[in-house]
Amino acid sequence: MPQEKPDLRSLSEPVRFKRALTLLLMTLLLPGSAQIAAGSKKAGRWAWRVLAGIVALVIFVIVLSLIWRAGAINLMVSPKTLRFIQILLILLAIGWAALFVDAYRLGRPLTLERNHRLTTSIIDGVLIVLVMSVLIWGSTIVSTQRDFVASVFGNGKKSEADKGRYNVLLLGGDSGADRIGTRPDSITLASIDANTGRTVLIGLPRNMARVPFPAGTALNKKFPDGFHWTDCAENCLLNGVYTYSAEHPALFPGDPNPGVTGTKQAVEAITGLKVNYHVLIDLAGFRDLLNAVGGITLDVGKRVPIGGIGGPIKGYIEPGANQHLDGYHALWFARSRAGATDYERMTRQKCVMTAMLNQLSPTTVLTKFQGIAKASKKVVNTDIPAGDLGTFTDLALDAKKLPVSSFSAVPPLIKTGNPDFALIKTKVAEAIGKSEALDKSSDDGDGKKTNAPSNSTTKKATTPVKPGKSSSTPSKPGNDVDDVASICKA
Incomplete structure (x- = not known):
């Protein structure tokens, strides 16, 4: 120098x-x-x-x-x-x-x-x-x-949008020492518009019987009349497909995750939609993930027991508006079955999903990223490839601005013991069609779609959901909901 x-x-x-x-x-x-x-x-x-x-x-x-x-x-x-x-x-x-x-x-x-x-x-x-x-x-x-x-x-295989939509199977279940989600406790298909991010949540009850499989698959050949107890010694309901598939890997040669594959096939046959990816969430570890992001705020419409069904009730989540729940209480809010039907619980789970979508801002993710990443590695298993992470993050940011609609294949419309699968497919198609109708597509000259409200009803429906306003559900949730937030009120 x-x-x-x-x-x-x-x-x-x-x-x-x-x-x-x-x-x-x-x-x-x-x-x-x-x-x-x-x-x-x-x-x-x-x-x-x-x-x-x-x-x-x-x-x-x-x-x-x-x-x-x-x-x-x-x-x-x-x-x-x-x-x-x-x-x-x-x-x-x-x-x-x-x-x-x-x-x-x-x-x-x-x-x-x-x-x-x-x-x-x-x-x-x-x-x-x-x-x-x-x-x-x-x-x-x-x-x-x-x-x-x-x-x-990781490096999962990329799956292209089908008919302009990504369909992601969301599974939640308890994990053992060396496994995750052996019998899904929650089964929801999120159908996402690949252009706008507008989402329809399709809830499938875990106790749905006689579920079909796509023609030509090994499970279809094994159960040509649907998955039910006259043909197998397992719990032959929808959530039992995962267990049966995982325990019969010979039906899925070379497949590292036969449980997920079998469940995907069942969901495709039930809904008529191609399943692009899955996200398998360990509900026990889900508590840590929610704690990492600081919990979520929900409206609790009725008293929700903590525990019960095979164990004592340890307490309650009391009703009230804008209840801030940590991971422990939010998990029980989503999974509690005591004094409630599976169908009510399915709706509560949708409320939790909607609350997380609306409340997990980029700032929250950035400032608490290390805790989220540490928890997520233990909680989440997915075949979404790293190369599609940007696509789904982009769609999630768009989805935050729009209401989430849903269809649940539950009574009184659908009898889970003997479902009308043709009717389910029709209702799923109707729910998606109704959602897509909210976005008028027009060509801007470059082949890109722009979205505009089609009428006064649409304007009302597309009002952004306010963060913090999600939660409990009526005891008899409807099959079709235009805005999940509307049933998540105290």
């Missing part, structure tokens, strides 16, 4: 002290500027080039997110991108610390009085620790994100 000009040595000591502090402040605000002003201009210019490159990358991502939000998210959650960012942050921490050390040297600490030299040294040390801590912490967050994406999403 070049030495200072001789005339700088003639400066008074207070001026030299201010100069030393200024060089440190310059390095904090604009790394490399101290070197440009008083040291190696070559080193300073390299620091500026790195800084300019980072600014250019940030601007590129911002512009990309405005033009193609899903693409920007996919880019930012790619394991390769995350690894690059992680290494970059570590290198930036080292490089910035080196610039602070050099700026301290350029301040000529040996020419300062003892107190001023001590002050300069402390400030320089604090700034180095501060900058390195922030960047290393950032690299830790990025590493957690990378591990989360790799652990939960």
Whole structure:
């Protein structure tokens, strides 16, 4: 590094002290500027080039997110991108610390009085620790994100939208020591418009009997008249398909997850919809996930027991508006069966899903990401590939602005002991058609769809759901609901 000009040595000591502090402040605000002003201009210019490159990358991502939000998210959650960012942050921490050390040297600490030299040294040390801590912490967050994406999403096979919709099977169940969701406690198909994110939740009761399977599948050949107890020794109801399939892997050669595959096939045959992906949630671990995000706020319409059905009732979730529930209480709100029907519980589960959709803001996810990622790795199993994460995040952000409608294949319309599967398919198609009718499609000249309310009824239906307004359900929920939030009221 070049030495200072001789005339700088003639400066008074207070001026030299201010100069030393200024060089440190310059390095904090604009790394490399101290070197440009008083040291190696070559080193300073390299620091500026790195800084300019980072600014250019940030601007590129911002512009990309405005033009193609899903693409920007996919880019930012790619394991390769995350690894690059992680290494970059570590290198930036080292490089910035080196610039602070050099700026301290350029301040000529040996020419300062003892107190001023001590002050300069402390400030320089604090700034180095501060900058390195922030960047290393950032690299830790990025590493957690990378591990989360790799652990939960992995490299599943991409599935294209079917007839303009993504259909995602949501399964919830208790896990054992080495398994997750052996017998699903909750079975819901989320049908999502691939353009608008508008969602229909299709609830299927776990005790649905005689469920069919698609023609040509091994399960169809095994149970040509539907899955029921005259043909097998298992609990031959819809939630038993998972167990039966998992225990008969020979029916699914080479399939690493026959339980999910069998359940997907049953749901496809019941609803007439192609199932693109599944999300399997461990309800026992779901409590930790809800705690990680700070809980959810629900309207509780009636007293909900904690426990019961095979065990004592340990307490109650009392009715009331805007009840904030932690993970423990929210889990029992979703799964409690004591004093209620399975169908009421299905509706409560939809209320929890809707509350999470509305209340989990990007800010919440970002600030509590490490806790969410840690819990999610234990809670969630899915075949959604990492490459589609941006697509579904994008759709979720759109869905937050729209009401969620639903259809439940439950009594009195559907008799679960002897279901009319043709009627179920018809009602599912009607629910989806009604949802899609809320969005008038028009061509903007580029082949893209734009959405507009079709009439006054639509305007009312598309009023955004207010966060925090979700919850309990009537004891006899309807089969068709245009807005799940409307039945989640105290």
